[in-house]
Amino acid sequence: MTVVTSPPVDSPGRDHQDAYAVSAEFYDLLQAERDEARVRSLYRDDVGRARVGVVDVGAGTGCVTLMSLLESRVPVHAVEPARCMRTPLMTRLASLSAELTTRVTVHPYALDEAGLHGVADVAVCHNTVACLHPAARRALWPAVAEALVPTGVLLVQLPPARLPRHETTHALPIRTVGRHEYGGRMVTSADVDRIRARFEYWVRDDGRVLRRHDETFWMWPATRTEMIAELERGGFIPLPERSDPSVLAVRRTRP
Numbered sequence: 001m002t003v004v005t006s007p008p009v010d011s012p013g014r015d016h017q018d019a020y021a022v023s024a025e026f027y028d029l030l031q032a033e034r035d036e037a038r039v040r041s042l043y044r045d046d047v048g049r050a051r052v053g054v055v056d057v058g059a060g061t062g063c064v065t066l067m068s069l070l071e072s073r074v075p076v077h078a079v080e081p082a083r084c085m086r087t088p089l090m091t092r093l094a095s096l097s098a099e100l101t102t103r104v105t106v107h108p109y110a111l112d113e114a115g116l117h118g119v120a121d122v123a124v125c126h127n128t129v130a131c132l133h134p135a136a137r138r139a140l141w142p143a144v145a146e147a148l149v150p151t152g153v154l155l156v157q158l159p160p161a162r163l164p165r166h167e168t169t170h171a172l173p174i175r176t177v178g179r180h181e182y183g184g185r186m187v188t189s190a191d192v193d194r195i196r197a198r199f200e201y202w203v204r205d206d207g208r209v210l211r212r213h214d215e216t217f218w219m220w221p222a223t224r225t226e227m228i229a230e231l232e233r234g235g236f237i238p239l240p241e242r243s244d245p246s247v248l249a250v251r252r253t254r255p
Ligand SMILES: C[S@@+](CC[C@H](N)C(=O)[O-])C[C@H]1O[C@@H](n2cnc3c(N)ncnc32)[C@H](O)[C@@H]1O
Pocket: 013, 016, 019, 020, 035, 057, 058, 059, 060, 061, 062, 063, 064, 079, 080, 081, 082, 085, 109, 110, 111, 112, 125, 126, 127, 128, 131, 132, 136, 140
C-alpha cells in the first residue's frame, strides 16, 4: 500500500485527515522507545519549570505529552490534527491515572485553528516543523505566540538544514510481537527543494514477509539562521544556544 502525504501548497496544513494512515500502526512500536528517552533528555528540565501550562505542538502519539504530564504539575495541551495519530494518543492517555488525565486536553486541530490563548509558558514542537511546508511553518509561529503567555518559551526541534546530497537509508529497530517481527526503514532523498522521506514497513513470520507497507512524507529544509529570522518575525527572540543544537529555544516578545 502506498500513501503519499504532502500538504497542498494553496492550503498548507489542512490535509490532516489521512496523514499517518499507514505509519500510525508502526509508529510507537518502532520509534517510541528511542523517542521517549530523547524527549526526556531534550525537554524534561524545561517542562519541569512550567508554572502555567505546556503546549505540545504536533503531539502525534503523545511522547512529549506524556513526558510533560509526568515532569510537570501544570495543565498540558496536546495539539494534534491527524485522526490517525490522535487514536494512539487517546489510547495512551486512557491508560493513565485520573490525576494525569484531568490535566491533559487534546485539541484535534492544527495549532492555528485551535484557538489557544495564553494557556502555557512552555511550548514544545518536537519532530514536527520539518514536515511543514514553509507557508504552514510560518503560519505556526504567531499561533504559538498566541498560545503562550508573555515571556513564554518555545522549544523547536530544527528541520534538516539542507537537502541531502545522496539517498540515505536509516534502518528502524526490529521488534517482536508474539510470532511476528516488525521492522522497517526510512529512505531520504532530495526532490528539487524538498526532502522525500519514504517509510517502508514490513511484518515477518519465521523469516517470511507477511505484508509490506509504505508512506511518503515531505520535509522542507531550513537553516538555524533562517528559522531564527522566521521566528523573530513571528513574535519571538532567540535564547542562548542549548547543549543540544538540534533544538532552538526562543522566548515570546512582550506584546
Ligand atoms: C512527525 S509527527 C511527530 C509527532 C510527535 N511530536 C513525535 O515526535 O512523536 C508530526 C505531527 O505534527 C502534526 N501537525 C502537523 N501540522 C500541525 C499543525 N499546524 N499544528 C499542530 N500539529 C501539526 C501532524 O499531524 C503529526 O502528528
